[in-house]
Amino acid sequence: MKPIIKAAKGTRDILPEESCKWQFLENLLSSEAAIFGFSQIRTPVFEHTELFLRSVGETSDVVQKEMYTFTDKGGRSITLRPEGTAGKVRALIEHALYNRGFPIKLYYFDSCYRYEKPQAGRFREFYQFGAEIYGSASPIADAELIYMLCSIFSRLRIERLSLEINSIGCQECRSEYHKALYDYFDKQKMHLCDTCLNRLERNPMRILDCKNPNCNGLIENAPIILNFICKPCEDHFKQVKNYLEIANIAYTVNPKIVRGLDYYTRTVFEFKFEDMCSKNTVCGGGRYDKLLEELGTAPTPALGFGMGIERLLMLLENQGIKLPSLEACDLYIATIGENSRILALNLAKIAREASIKTEYDLVERSLKAQMKYADKIGAKLVLVLGDEELEKKQASLKNMKTGELSPIHLDDEFFVDLLKIQTKI
RNA sequence: GUGGGUAUAGCUUAGUAGGUUAAAGCGCCAGUUUGUGGCACUGGAGACCGUCGGUUCGAAUCCGAUUAUCCACCCCA
Numbered sequence: 001m002k003p004i005i006k007a008a009k010g011t012r013d014i015l016p017e018e019s020c021k022w023q024f025l026e027n028l029l030s031s032e033a034a035i036f037g038f039s040q041i042r043t044p045v046f047e048h049t050e051l052f053l054r055s056v057g058e059t060s061d062v063v064q065k066e067m068y069t070f071t072d073k074g075g076r077s078i079t080l081r082p083e084g085t086a087g088k089v090r091a092l093i094e095h096a097l098y099n100r101g102f103p104i105k106l107y108y109f110d111s112c113y114r115y116e117k118p119q120a121g122r123f124r125e126f127y128q129f130g131a132e133i134y135g136s137a138s139p140i141a142d143a144e145l146i147y148m149l150c151s152i153f154s155r156l157r158i159e160r161l162s163l164e165i166n167s168i169g170c171q172e173c174r175s176e177y178h179k180a181l182y183d184y185f186d187k188q189k190m191h192l193c194d195t196c197l198n199r200l201e202r203n204p205m206r207i208l209d210c211k212n213p214n215c216n217g218l219i220e221n222a223p224i225i226l227n228f229i230c231k232p233c234e235d236h237f238k239q240v241k242n243y244l245e246i247a248n249i250a251y252t253v254n255p256k257i258v259r260g261l262d263y264y265t266r267t268v269f270e271f272k273f274e275d276m277c278s279k280n281t282v283c284g285g286g287r288y289d290k291l292l293e294e295l296g297t298a299p300t301p302a303l304g305f306g307m308g309i310e311r312l313l314m315l316l317e318n319q320g321i322k323l324p325s326l327e328a329c330d331l332y333i334a335t336i337g338e339n340s341r342i343l344a345l346n347l348a349k350i351a352r353e354a355s356i357k358t359e360y361d362l363v364e365r366s367l368k369a370q371m372k373y374a375d376k377i378g379a380k381l382v383l384v385l386g387d388e389e390l391e392k393k394q395a396s397l398k399n400m401k402t403g404e405l406s407p408i409h410l411d412d413e414f415f416v417d418l419l420k421i422q423t424k425i
Numbered sequence: 426g427u428g429g430g431u432a433u434a435g436c437u438u439a440g441u442a443g444g445u446u447a448a449a450g451c452g453c454c455a456g457u458u459u460g461u462g463g464c465a466c467u468g469g470a471g472a473c474c475g476u477c478g479g480u481u482c483g484a485a486u487c488c489g490a491u492u493a494u495c496c497a498c499c500c501c502a
């Protein structure tokens with residue numbers, strides 16, 4: 001026996017019992033996006049590395065240590081997408097979708113790839129559902145995106161999900177804030193933990209999120225971004241909050257929310273849920289008004305979010321919300337001998353044309369074993385074709401729920417109708 | 426990248442002061458009236474105890490390394 005090959009680290013197979021749940025989620029998310037006027041876009045799994053360097057940001061952790069980057073045979077540097085937004089913006093620009101008139105509203109359901117150490121709710125290949133709005137600078141667009149998310153969560157009957165929002169301002173006000181923050185922590189360097197010392201140089205805002213008790217004391221009195229954002233950013237944020245209140249959406253302002261991708265500006269938000277031990281983000285997003293410019297097109301305001309499907313499933317599991325399981329079979333045709341098998345082919349064809357989910361024996365098992373199998377797959381009806389009845393064009397139909405056996409005439413033109421009625425019972 | 430836990434049949438697990446054919450439940454297959462499922466009973470297949478090396482007369486059991494997996498941190502969805 002040769003050694004078996006297993007799935008690569010951080011990847012996993014979605015087996016039938018689970019894939020039906022994925023299918024359900026994908027349908028629900030897509031149809032909700034459609035209700036909100038979003039249309040689907042599908043972009044390649046891999047892109048030129050340059051795209052992510054310029055959008056996600058060269059200093060971000062995602063780019064620095066988590067990308068699947070390789071050189072293809074043509075010598076090009078290629079990267080498997082670590083997130084969904086960059087590719088969508090690239091496509092928007094490449095196909096000049098902005099000429100179709102604003103707003104452009106797109107959604108996607110994509111696999112993404114990051115070279116990380118796997119753990120709960122985190123994989124190297126993971127799926128994101130996301131939506132983007134291009135061409136609106138208005139705070140109503142920020143609210144609209146959040147409305148859609150709330151609508152999705154309520155359709156899934158998810159509760160106890162907290163929405164945290166923040167504004168990280170525009171580039172101008174943020175750089176001022178960075179300066180203030182740097183000065184504040186720099187004076188107290190000796191009290192910071194090692195990771196925070198590192199953060200101080202790379203992204204001082206991250207220090208605000210540190211769990212180390214020593215750093216925590218300093219955080220209390222640290223400057224807050226909301227005191228530094230400029231008047232337009234402040235107004236924008238105020239209005240977003242206002243629109244949320246109008247829609248009766250509960251939120252908390254969390255000035256510590258810092259998104260890890262460099263392209264965010266102004267509004268940022270996260271939907272979190274409490275797990276046994278830690279808080280988990282199921283969905284995160286925000287505005288990225290400078291990104292389109294950065295990728296070489298006219299300045300265009302934009303915003304979007306990404307939702308982790310694996311985390312959504314975790315959350316559903318956590319709240320005991322059941323998703324549909326495998327669909328049962330309507331009709332199983334049990335056969336005894338070759339003649340009845342040939343007849344089964346024809347009957348199955350008729351039934352299937354009428355969209356009745358039909359199966360018959362493929363492994364040449366005994367009748368008893370076929371009955372067992374029919375039971376296992378949850379067949380509602382079993383049609384038993386025996387040699388004796390075959391001559392008289394008859395068979396017996398068993399209702400698996402009641403155990404009731406009834407004779408059925410195979411020539412009956414109402415044969416299919418009969419099955420249809422019976423499978424509905 | 427840092428730290429910790431775990432590795433025994435398809436699944437869930439038992440088995441350690443080191444001792445010969447490694448155990449159970451579930452699942453799978455077959456049988457208990459030769460043509461009828463669920464329940465019960467009987468039997469069967471299925472594991473070189475993650476891998477490599479070491480200690481020992483002898484290792485699933487002790488030691489080391491390695492790989493995989495889980496969890497936490499970093500970071501993120």
